[in-house]
Amino acid sequence: MACFSKLFQAVGLTMLAQQVLAAQLYALHYTDGVHQLEFSEENGLNVVSVTVHGSPMLAWLTWDHANRNLYGIDEADGGLISWAAAEDNTLTETANVPALGSGVSNALYGGADGDGFLANAHYSTSAITTFKLPLGADSAQLQEFTYTMDGPGPNPGRQEAPHPHHIIPDPTGTFLVAPDLGADILRTYAVNKESGELTDCGGPSTQPGAGPRHAVFWTGASSRVNRRQGAGTKLFIADELSKTVSRWAVAYNGASGCPDLTLEQTLTPYADNATAIEGTKVGEIKVFGNHLYISNRNDKSFGEKNCSLSHYTLSETGEMTWSEISPAHGWYPRTFDINAAGDLVAIGDQTTSNVAIVKRDVETGKLGDLVGNLRIGVEGTPESEDGLSAVLWIDEGA
Numbered sequence: 001m002a003c004f005s006k007l008f009q010a011v012g013l014t015m016l017a018q019q020v021l022a023a024q025l026y027a028l029h030y031t032d033g034v035h036q037l038e039f040s041e042e043n044g045l046n047v048v049s050v051t052v053h054g055s056p057m058l059a060w061l062t063w064d065h066a067n068r069n070l071y072g073i074d075e076a077d078g079g080l081i082s083w084a085a086a087e088d089n090t091l092t093e094t095a096n097v098p099a100l101g102s103g104v105s106n107a108l109y110g111g112a113d114g115d116g117f118l119a120n121a122h123y124s125t126s127a128i129t130t131f132k133l134p135l136g137a138d139s140a141q142l143q144e145f146t147y148t149m150d151g152p153g154p155n156p157g158r159q160e161a162p163h164p165h166h167i168i169p170d171p172t173g174t175f176l177v178a179p180d181l182g183a184d185i186l187r188t189y190a191v192n193k194e195s196g197e198l199t200d201c202g203g204p205s206t207q208p209g210a211g212p213r214h215a216v217f218w219t220g221a222s223s224r225v226n227r228r229q230g231a232g233t234k235l236f237i238a239d240e241l242s243k244t245v246s247r248w249a250v251a252y253n254g255a256s257g258c259p260d261l262t263l264e265q266t267l268t269p270y271a272d273n274a275t276a277i278e279g280t281k282v283g284e285i286k287v288f289g290n291h292l293y294i295s296n297r298n299d300k301s302f303g304e305k306n307c308s309l310s311h312y313t314l315s316e317t318g319e320m321t322w323s324e325i326s327p328a329h330g331w332y333p334r335t336f337d338i339n340a341a342g343d344l345v346a347i348g349d350q351t352t353s354n355v356a357i358v359k360r361d362v363e364t365g366k367l368g369d370l371v372g373n374l375r376i377g378v379e380g381t382p383e384s385e386d387g388l389s390a391v392l393w394i395d396e397g398a
């Protein structure tokens, strides 16, 4: 009996170890559903479950790691969907709330732990909206900020109107920034953490025609003091239209909650600051320690349907130095995410609708070999809002 129990324990532990080793992800397809994926070096990348969302054009996922809730926003009707994740990461829809159309991203903010409210960026409807969490049948919009422009910007095809594309809280949770691709403005909002109320602070203009798309904050490697006080904080922006990445200094203004942002550096995706080819659109931006990454959609660096990611190293003060480009292993890398350990990167290629997993060297930050690759749902069509829209590691914080 004792022997049997030992054996049982050993088998149990092996199973547990396997569960720990297999990392999990959510990959969102615009029309096909949320795919729960499992990755291990032995078995590659596999689908565990598919949760059909029934939404016309789901564009984005926000993962609330602490509360194990997932949020999606729709690029057509703007609807907000929330799911609860079970222990095994399978999803159950908990709310589907009508919202202003053309939602392209959202983020958690406010409350005691930074997860009390949801802020949404709406592209074609030129707006930012907020909701209190959790979402439910009675959920109603808290605030809406809608913007207009006197005339088109330098890129009239894309800048005919304001287009907020992303919204994220700063590391202290005192303000939000929303890059506006149409208006060339980094819009900032002071946060009332208790009520979730936002105060529109305005914000600086980018270089004309930059078309800022996505943002990421950086507080320096291993700097808890910086994170708490905001000292030395930098903001990095993926400029979709000018095909560049830029660094902004963040200065806090005490009780006002409205920061000052100052442009400090701009680089292209390539060696010697070479200009990206026509048709390239800089997409996602992520930082891990002193390493910054952007994705270069449709740049054809590694083939007709094989785009690139650029890697920059950051100095102690956040100055970017271009390091190298690496393949996206597909066409139109709209989204990518670095795991919590920093040794794997999941790349979501929109048009080829595949998730590619590549190794990441934790010392040098270089992206390496392809170790997993999987088509998700039906392939997209070039320059259309279909195919793969988002990917994230379930181990990551919000």
Ligand SMILES: *[C@@H]1O[C@H](CO)[C@@H](O)[C@H](O)[C@H]1NC(C)=O
Residues within 6 Å of the ligand: 244, 266, 267, 268, 273
């Ligand atoms: C790199 O190119 C960008 C975009 O053209 C430009 O704004 C920036 O000043 C250039 N930087 C350097 C160091 O040449």
Ligand SMILES: *[C@@H]1O[C@H](CO)[C@@H](O)[C@H](O)[C@H]1NC(C)=O
Residues within 6 Å of the ligand: 302, 303, 305, 306, 327, 328, 329, 330
């Ligand atoms: C993309 O380029 C890399 C580097 O040349 C290559 O190893 C890989 O097979 C290519 N993938 C596709 C899908 O073309």
